[in-house]
Amino acid sequence: AQKITQTQPGMFVQEKEAVTLDCTYDTSDPSYGLFWYKQPSSGEMIFLIYQGSYDQQNATEGRYSLNFQKARKSANLVISASQLGDSAMYFCAMSTMDSNYQLIWGAGTKLIIKP
């Protein structure tokens, strides 16, 4: 079965600190992609970062990096120097060739940045 697990329902982090959001995945497909999205209260899904299963290096996009540990099937999001505007829901998602590239989503983590 293909599944995404996010075990942190909510997190409080002090402004300017780094934060790690956990994500584990389960698939038997050797070809897959892993995504992180940010969803503010307005509802739109904002793409943050992508990691392909065959990528050798961890993906980075500005303050966002993805800690990809293939053997452990984990794809944690690291946000460096958090800002008040980072407060939102964060979703980990996966696409696989076997599932015709539909996105499979975790339950999300609500991140609140404290001033």
Place this chain on the structure above:
Amino acid sequence: GVTQSPTHLIKTRGQQVTLRCSSQSGHNTVSWYQQALGQGPQFIFQYYREEENGRGNFPPRFSGLQFPNDSSELNVNALELDDSALYLCASSLIGQGYGYTFGSGTRLTVV
């Protein structure tokens, strides 16, 4: 980008609703997702070349259309209270597995 309309609507149980999505220019695939309050999105179905190209665990009263200009509709018949959710549309290129562009969603409330 991807445009969805309307942004909000309220319907009565048993009614029918049509949600619309305009894909990003150059994309040929559109997917629809249902996101209940406090949950992650669930895949409803995907359309490519005006045909359904994959479906999640949703009943047949959820149906869709994709038009030659790559715009799309999601139709839900016989609305139930549990259909209340945020409906998200995403466009992409077939077979890529990345590069999804999402719309801002339609919030449907069924009363």
